[in-house]
Amino acid sequence: MDPNQDLKITRIKRDPYFSMKDAHLHNFYEMYYLLSGTRRFFVNDTLYNVSKGELILIEEGALHRTTYISGGSHERICITFSKSFLQPLFQEFGEEAVLKCFSQPYVRIPQSRREYFEDLISKAHREMMYQDTYSLYLASSHVYELILFILRLNSISKQDDITPYDASPDDQIMEKAAKYICSNYQSPVTLEETAAYCNMSTTYFSKKFKAVTGFGFKEYLISIRIREASRLLLHTKLPITEIALLSGFNDSNYFGDVFKRMKGISPCKYRKNKEIV
Incomplete structure (x- = not known):
C-alpha cells in the first residue's frame, strides 16, 4: 500500500494453485472478501479455510499468509486502509469499539445479506477506478458502511461460535x-x-x-x-x-x-x- 494512500481497493482473479510467496505483516488494516473459490489463511497462529461469501479481517501488525486448498481459481476483493482513514468512525463510535471488529479475523456474511454486502464492495471498487472529484469520498463512505455493517453483524450474532471449517x-x-x-x-x-x-x-x-x-x-x-x-x-x-x-x-x-x-x-x-x- 502506498504510504501516501489511505485507501486502496483491488479486485483480482487468481489462477489455480496460487500462493503468497512470502508471509508478511503491515501497519495498515485489510479486508479480504472471497467472491469465488476457496482459500486457506494462516493469521498469527490460527488457520482459516475460506469460501465464497466469507471475509478475513487483518488487523494492523498481524502476520498472515494465504495459500490454496484445491486446484480451482479464485476471485477476491481486497480493501486496505490506514488507521487515519478510520478517524471519522473513531470520533463517532470510539476507537476501541471500531477496532473490535478486527479482533475476530473470520466473518461469514449471511446469505440473506450477501447481495447487499457485495454491492457495497463493488460500488467502492468502481469509485476508486473512476477517480473524479467525488470518487474518493464516495468510495470511503461505502467502506465505512461495510465496517459498520460488520460491527452490527458482530453485535447481533456470535461470530466467535462460528467454526470456519472442521479442522483435521x-x-x-x-x-x-x-x-x-x-x-x-x-x-x-x-x-x-x-x-x-x-x-x-x-x-x-x-x-x-x-x-x-x-x-x-x-x-x-x-x-x-x-x-x-x-x-x-x-x-x-x-x-x-x-x-x-x-x-x-x-x-x-x-x-x-x-x-x-x-x-x-x-x-x-x-x-x-x-x-x-
Missing part, C-alpha cells in the same frame, strides 16, 4: 504448535522442543507444519520475533538492543541483519518512518 486432527495440532511458538518466542525455542510438545518426531512435525501453515519452523519463529520487534520499534522508546532481546534475538547485530532482510530497511530507519512496511 493434524491441523489442530499445528495450530497448537503455532500458539506454543507465539507464547515462547522470547526464549530459545527449538524445532525439537516444539515437535516433542506436539508428540511428533522432528522430521514429521517439520514437514507437517510447513504443509499446514505454509511456513517452515524457523521462518515462522523469526517472523513472529520480527512482528514483535516491529511493534516495539513503533510503539515504545526502548533501545534497539533491548528490543532485540525482548523479541528473542540474543545478538543485536544478527537482529539488525534479519530485520533489514525481511523489512528492506534497518530497525533504526523503520522506527523513524512509521509509514514504511
Whole structure:
C-alpha cells in the first residue's frame, strides 16, 4: 500500500494453485472478501479455510499468509486502509469499539445479506477506478458502511461460535504448535522442543507444519520475533538492543541483519518512518 494512500481497493482473479510467496505483516488494516473459490489463511497462529461469501479481517501488525486448498481459481476483493482513514468512525463510535471488529479475523456474511454486502464492495471498487472529484469520498463512505455493517453483524450474532471449517486432527495440532511458538518466542525455542510438545518426531512435525501453515519452523519463529520487534520499534522508546532481546534475538547485530532482510530497511530507519512496511 502506498504510504501516501489511505485507501486502496483491488479486485483480482487468481489462477489455480496460487500462493503468497512470502508471509508478511503491515501497519495498515485489510479486508479480504472471497467472491469465488476457496482459500486457506494462516493469521498469527490460527488457520482459516475460506469460501465464497466469507471475509478475513487483518488487523494492523498481524502476520498472515494465504495459500490454496484445491486446484480451482479464485476471485477476491481486497480493501486496505490506514488507521487515519478510520478517524471519522473513531470520533463517532470510539476507537476501541471500531477496532473490535478486527479482533475476530473470520466473518461469514449471511446469505440473506450477501447481495447487499457485495454491492457495497463493488460500488467502492468502481469509485476508486473512476477517480473524479467525488470518487474518493464516495468510495470511503461505502467502506465505512461495510465496517459498520460488520460491527452490527458482530453485535447481533456470535461470530466467535462460528467454526470456519472442521479442522483435521493434524491441523489442530499445528495450530497448537503455532500458539506454543507465539507464547515462547522470547526464549530459545527449538524445532525439537516444539515437535516433542506436539508428540511428533522432528522430521514429521517439520514437514507437517510447513504443509499446514505454509511456513517452515524457523521462518515462522523469526517472523513472529520480527512482528514483535516491529511493534516495539513503533510503539515504545526502548533501545534497539533491548528490543532485540525482548523479541528473542540474543545478538543485536544478527537482529539488525534479519530485520533489514525481511523489512528492506534497518530497525533504526523503520522506527523513524512509521509509514514504511
